[in-house]
Amino acid sequence: MGRRRRQKTRRRPPKRIPDVYSCPDCGNTAIKIDLYRDNEMAIVKCGSCGLEMTITDVNALTEPVDIYGSFIDRYYGERKP
């Protein structure tokens, strides 16, 4: 009896968290986060409108998404009257 063996060799690529985020100012997904754990800081910069912010509450466990959260908080915090 012929037994066909179907080999599925398709591997799912590991899901990568995109390192670009949407900009609260211009609305484009152009925010890039440069994380400098050694210096305990991060620079958030929008490649579209040029909005830039330095985040200094960085530690060894800080992930870019946390930086983005701090950035958003600060962005809207500063706008509050």
Ligand SMILES: [Zn+2]
């Ligand atoms: Zn922008």
